[in-house]
Amino acid sequence: MNYWLMKSEPTCYSISDLQQEGETHWDGVRNYQARNMMRDKMKVGDLVFFYHSNTKIPGISGVMSVSSAPYPDFTAQDPTDDHYDPKASEENPRWFMVDVKFVEAFDSVISLQALKNNPSLKEMLILRKGNRLSITPLTKQEWDAVLLMQ
DNA sequence: GCCAACGTTGGC
DNA sequence: GCCAACGTTGGC
Numbered sequence: 001m002n003y004w005l006m007k008s009e010p011t012c013y014s015i016s017d018l019q020q021e022g023e024t025h026w027d028g029v030r031n032y033q034a035r036n037m038m039r040d041k042m043k044v045g046d047l048v049f050f051y052h053s054n055t056k057i058p059g060i061s062g063v064m065s066v067s068s069a070p071y072p073d074f075t076a077q078d079p080t081d082d083h084y085d086p087k088a089s090e091e092n093p094r095w096f097m098v099d100v101k102f103v104e105a106f107d108s109v110i111s112l113q114a115l116k117n118n119p120s121l122k123e124m125l126i127l128r129k130g131n132r133l134s135i136t137p138l139t140k141q142e143w144d145a146v147l148l149m150q
Numbered sequence: 151g152c153c154a155a156c157g158t159t160g161g162c
Numbered sequence: 163g164c165c166a167a168c169g170t171t172g173g174c
Contacts, residue, residue, distance in 0.1 A: 007159095007160090009160090031169075032169090033169095053159080053160060053161085054159075054160050054161080055160095058160075058161070112161080129166095129167080130166075130167045130168065131167090131168090132158080132159050132160070132167075132168060132169085134159085
């Protein structure tokens with residue numbers, strides 16, 4: 001069982017969108033490091049924090065769980081999709097995704113500022129300077145510490 | 151393989 | 163809108 005944090009801009013897809021839908025495929029990851037973690041490390045049942053980025057109060061907005069094994073991100077092969085990649089093909093899909101299920105939405109977002117202020121999250125990858133990865137692993141200790149901040 | 155130019159992310 | 167910090171691209 002692994003713990004993750006995944007970012008999305010809420011104007012693009014938010015925790016309430018997921019709450020309404022119940023389940024979605026996490027498409028559009030176009031970074032090799034993030035892809036490799038998703039493709040090689042994610043397992044059904046892993047827990048994931050939903051992080052709202054590029055918004056007024058950036059932070060963790062809720063919890064979801066991985067609900068499928070990794071499979072090719074078909075949006076990479078769709079020329080009309082924003083994340084179309086001409087180098088992706090059926091034989092060589094290049095990009096991967098997983099399905100995620102809604103678990104819970106926090107009453108209020110646990111802000112980036114609050115995360116920074118929590119000494120037990122010092123090592124959290126998302127707080128490292130310059131880190132822009134859209135998918136990062138968390139330790140169980142970090143996961144529990146965040147949950148306590150609700 | 152190097153590296154300059156360019157594009158993207160994301161907080162502020 | 164600004165800009166730091168990356169990642170990617172492509173000429174050489």
